Amino acid sequence: MRHFRIGVFVLALAAAGLFMAALLQAQQPAPTTPQVSARATTLNGQPVGEVLVGDTVVVRIRGSVGGFTEGERAQIVASRLQNALAQGHTWEELRTERAGNQYIVYLGTAMLVTADPRAARLQGMTAPQLASQWQGNLQTALRAVGGPVVAGAQESWPAWTNVGNKIVPIVSAGSPGVRLGAAQVIGPQERINQVEAVFQVDLEFQRAARARVFIPSSSLTGLNRVQGTAVSALLQYELFRF
Numbered sequence: 001m002r003h004f005r006i007g008v009f010v011l012a013l014a015a016a017g018l019f020m021a022a023l024l025q026a027q028q029p030a031p032t033t034p035q036v037s038a039r040a041t042t043l044n045g046q047p048v049g050e051v052l053v054g055d056t057v058v059v060r061i062r063g064s065v066g067g068f069t070e071g072e073r074a075q076i077v078a079s080r081l082q083n084a085l086a087q088g089h090t091w092e093e094l095r096t097e098r099a100g101n102q103y104i105v106y107l108g109t110a111m112l113v114t115a116d117p118r119a120a121r122l123q124g125m126t127a128p129q130l131a132s133q134w135q136g137n138l139q140t141a142l143r144a145v146g147g148p149v150v151a152g153a154q155e156s157w158p159a160w161t162n163v164g165n166k167i168v169p170i171v172s173a174g175s176p177g178v179r180l181g182a183a184q185v186i187g188p189q190e191r192i193n194q195v196e197a198v199f200q201v202d203l204e205f206q207r208a209a210r211a212r213v214f215i216p217s218s219s220l221t222g223l224n225r226v227q228g229t230a231v232s233a234l235l236q237y238e239l240f241r242f
């Protein structure tokens with residue numbers, strides 16, 4: 001009888017998760033892609049290429065490479081950024097990866113711009129410092145344009161095609177790293193691949209009501225929500241006692 005109740009609970013939670021995800025997607029307005037542009041200009045008498053998000057300069061490029069001028073290089077970076085944003089990637093997916101003596105800034109799976117020692121010297125810094133500056137500028141500008149992330153309102157929900165699921169540990173938001181059980185998450189396979197854990201957040205409203213929220217995260221040690229995914233089943237450790 002106990003196993004039957006557990007099975008009904010899991011199925012009910014899965015159905016509720018799917019229903020809420022579908023409802024939020026149906027109510028989600030079409031996301032607005034930030035305006036990205038590029039321009040060639042001069043700074044202190046030297047030619048530079050600039051990539052802008054809205055009116056904010058996020059990447060400044062000095063020096064020509066491979067026959068491409070500074071302005072042309074900026075245009076290439078802007079095109080890459082625009083395409084990545086159009087595919088639904090958000091500022092939360094920005095990262096920097098090292099490749100030899102180069103540092104590459106990515107948005108999702110898209111390579112945006114590369115900081116190498118020569119480019120860094122032209123800007124008076126090291127390659128990792130330059131890449132970090134570019135990534136920080138992009139995060140600040142894209143986050144400001146997108147505004148705060150509110151579940152079901154402004155967050156980016158990708159199309160639910162090629163849906164997948166996986167089992168990940170549940171960790172406590174109050175004590176990161178403390179595992180409380182396991183959860184099944186569901187969503188587009190590309191987003192599911194990013195999920196490493198589900199964070200459990202316990203809320204209390206004026207001591208009159210309590211709520212427990214489960215949030216898919218791309219990190220085991222810190223809450224970094226993976227948008228477009230949902231928890232479809234809970235496998236709490238109490239269920240495995242004999």
